[in-house]
Amino acid sequence: MMKVSQFTTSLPYEGNVLLFNSFTDHFILVKPVLKELLDASKEAGDVEGLKNYHPAFFEELQKQGFILDAAHDEVEEVKKVSRKVDSDVSKYLLTINPTMGCNFKCWYCYETHVPGSKMAEDTIENVLKFVRREKEENKELKFFSMSFFGGEPLIYYDQVVVPLLKGAKSIFQDSDIVFGSSFTTNGYLLNQEKIDFLKAHSVSGMQITLDGSEAFHDKVRYVNANKGSYKKIISNIKLLAKNGMQITMRINFTRDNFISCLDIANDFDDLNVKYKKNILVDFHQVWQDEEGETVSTIPATDKFMTAGFNIRAKATNLNNVVDSCYADKMNSATINYNGEVFKCTARDFTTDNSLGVLHSDGTVIWKDEYLRRQNAKFHNAPCLECKLMPLCNGGCSQHAYEHLDDEKGYCVFGFDEYKKDEIILERFRLKVS
Numbered sequence: 001m002m003k004v005s006q007f008t009t010s011l012p013y014e015g016n017v018l019l020f021n022s023f024t025d026h027f028i029l030v031k032p033v034l035k036e037l038l039d040a041s042k043e044a045g046d047v048e049g050l051k052n053y054h055p056a057f058f059e060e061l062q063k064q065g066f067i068l069d070a071a072h073d074e075v076e077e078v079k080k081v082s083r084k085v086d087s088d089v090s091k092y093l094l095t096i097n098p099t100m101g102c103n104f105k106c107w108y109c110y111e112t113h114v115p116g117s118k119m120a121e122d123t124i125e126n127v128l129k130f131v132r133r134e135k136e137e138n139k140e141l142k143f144f145s146m147s148f149f150g151g152e153p154l155i156y157y158d159q160v161v162v163p164l165l166k167g168a169k170s171i172f173q174d175s176d177i178v179f180g181s182s183f184t185t186n187g188y189l190l191n192q193e194k195i196d197f198l199k200a201h202s203v204s205g206m207q208i209t210l211d212g213s214e215a216f217h218d219k220v221r222y223v224n225a226n227k228g229s230y231k232k233i234i235s236n237i238k239l240l241a242k243n244g245m246q247i248t249m250r251i252n253f254t255r256d257n258f259i260s261c262l263d264i265a266n267d268f269d270d271l272n273v274k275y276k277k278n279i280l281v282d283f284h285q286v287w288q289d290e291e292g293e294t295v296s297t298i299p300a301t302d303k304f305m306t307a308g309f310n311i312r313a314k315a316t317n318l319n320n321v322v323d324s325c326y327a328d329k330m331n332s333a334t335i336n337y338n339g340e341v342f343k344c345t346a347r348d349f350t351t352d353n354s355l356g357v358l359h360s361d362g363t364v365i366w367k368d369e370y371l372r373r374q375n376a377k378f379h380n381a382p383c384l385e386c387k388l389m390p391l392c393n394g395g396c397s398q399h400a401y402e403h404l405d406d407e408k409g410y411c412v413f414g415f416d417e418y419k420k421d422e423i424i425l426e427r428f429r430l431k432v433s
């Protein structure tokens, strides 16, 4: 007996029907009559019977994973992939918050700043002990990443970043394990001297955020009442790109300022296209704007693509199983300036939220809650029946964890089938563009 995959979506598309399977990530564009044949065989409980009416269509559907053996447990298959990805020990993804302070005063994260917070020398030493332990004890380790986050990680560049990078680089110096590093920074405090040091210490990427075009950005991200930061940041992004650094330029937008974000592309007109290729543009509608209509980013992605930038579109972002968040992975940790340890970097770094503590021997002692969080995936009933589960899977481990006691279940798209279909259509458009 055969069945139609639960991960199949069909959508009208320019007079035809677009079939999509979210597990195999395959699309087939078919005439409506073929879709009717498939529906009829499904309704008759005789999917195999389709072979008699249209053998080539049947074969194609089978090859692309749209129809499969009825005994095949598709959800179990997704779980297997997810577990394999999340328990990969060949990589360690360590995030460091050198400080919870910042040189900006953006209203939306100002409250989480801890003025004067700075990783102390003994914590820096403990972090390096932790790195050394992982190198010596994990025989399967092939790649170790140290990412800097915060707060603004560059405000204690000399005191924290430099010793950590020097220390970590020397730990992996004579080994086959590849060491890499990256930053999430506001991009303001960079200069050529720092870039030279960072490059020499295996830093290859930076994520830098803009809050819209110059006028909007400077209203939100300012150094003081009279000084915005846009011009300096754009100039530093260009400097990084010319130095071969891979930059993710995250552009936060709202419904109101979206159109103005297209102007940002013009501010890079003086940058050679070969350097623009080092910049990946990533549009995000800000969470305060989530209620209501979602803005299509297609006009902006088209403009930036034409200008020579790389683009990360929303549809390609949705890959939560195969490309899960670092915080979902067993081999990941975020060490705060004070030695408290977390997984997710998108929640407040409070003692209550912490999941462990870094000790002076370089080990992390995890709280009991850590395991509950790590095993939070696959408990949300709506996801187990959803056509998008292999791509979405309820978001990430943090979402799943926060809804563990939610009996009704949740959906990151608010159970809105239209939003899910939009994601699929955008994915298709990108695939064929």
Ligand code: SF4
Binding pocket: 325, 326, 327, 328, 343, 344, 345, 346, 347, 395, 396, 397, 398, 399
């Ligand atoms: S909220 Fe989810 S995706 Fe974001 S950092 Fe946390 S675990 Fe990762």
Ligand code: SF4
Binding pocket: 382, 383, 384, 386, 387, 388, 389, 392, 393, 394, 395, 410, 411, 412, 413, 414, 415, 420
């Ligand atoms: S969160 Fe919503 S869209 Fe995502 S897998 Fe669950 S039910 Fe489906």
